[in-house]
Amino acid sequence: MNNDVYICYDERDKEVSEAIYNIFEENNIDAWIKSKDMSSKDSVDKIINVIEDSKCFVLIYSKNSMDTNYIVTETDIAFSRNIPILVFNIDGSKIGRNLEFILETQTILYSFPxxxxxxxxxxxxxxxxxxxxxxxVKIGSRYLKVFGKINPNKKEDTFKKFIKIAIPIVVVLILVYFFVIIPTGQHTTEDGVFAMNITDVDVSDSGNNYKYTVHGQSYNSPADSVNYIMNIKFLDKNDKLLFEINSTADEFKSGVIGSCELDNNNVDHVDFKLTDLNGKVFSQDKYIIEKEK
Structure with a gap:
């Protein structure tokens, strides 16, 4: 039996993984998960067969799944079979070394903010x-409660944060505001003006699919870039959304903002937006893809 989605997870993340499974099922996406679809009588070979027969591989990633042997093995099977991989990071953990190469070019989403x-x-x-x-997409409130327990971005008390700021830094920020922010109309982080833009979108034909790689550059990236969100939308000429990526700004590596793989070459333009966790926009860009005539 072919499945739309195979869900890979660590047993300690069972509650979250089953919530995601139920969300897929309620949206008519056929999902497969070990806790519900595999019995003690089934052999390990069944997992390999199910992964191979799935159209999409979803990895529920956390500190629990970091470098766990069977997580690495299952992900490697999907990667070697050219099955598209979506990573759903539920606690902000960095990708472990054993998975870093496999997931370097895959789509990584976060359950927060x-x-x-x-x-x-x-x-x-x-x-x-x-x-x-x-x-x-239908998402029941009972499932959202599960994710409320694991949000890693709990903010410090505003007063405590204010106390930590030294007077010289305040003076510098005031100068930046009056001499940089006001004249240019840009927003700022505590580290200065933070902005990103698209420099190029590379489109490559990989057989049955088209891979879109969005290249960009950033200015004055803050040390806490995990607290900033990059939103990338791939749209056709009628502004219909074909694919969307939401990831933290610390995923910006080697000049790549993000990438995706689609079964068509209908992407006309890419919209990009950089915000903080409260939705405040720091920069936005639109890149029109020039196609060969």
Whole structure:
């Protein structure tokens, strides 16, 4: 039996993984998960067969799954079979060394800061890969409660943060505001003006699919770049959303903002937006893809 999605997870993340499984099922996405679909009588070979027969591989990533042997093995099977991989990072843990090479070019999503929006993006991306595109995603409130327990971005008390700021830094920020921010109209972080823009979008034909790699550059990236969100939308000429990526700004590596793989070459332009966790926009860009005539 072919499945739309195979869910890979560590047993300690069972509650979150089953919530994601239920969300897929309620949106008519056929998902497979060990806790529900595998019995003690089944052999390990069944897992290999199910992964090979799935259209999309979803890895629920956390500190629990970091470098876990069977997580690495299952992910490697999907990678070697050219099955699209979506990583859903639920606690902000950095990718372990054993998975770093495999996941370097894969789509990585985060369950925070807005679990509902991030889950919608996960389901839409998986549905596009499975050939069942969705405009609206249903997510029950009972599932969102599960993610409320694991949000890693708990903010410090505002007063405590203010106390930690030294007077010289305040003076520098005031000077930056009056001599840089006001004249240019840009927003700022505590480290200065933070901005990103697209420099190029590379489109490569990989057989049955087209891979889109978005290159960019950043200015004055702050030390806490994990607290800033990059939103990338791949749109056709009618502004129809074909794929969307939400990831933290610390995923910006080697000049690559993000990448995706689609079964068509319909992307006309890419919209990019950089925000903080509160939705404040620091920079945005639109890149039109020039196609050969």
């Amino acid at each position: 807005n679990p509902k929006r991030q889950l919608e993006t996960l389901v839409k991306n998986a549905s596009n890969i499975a050939g069942k595109p969705l405009d609206d």
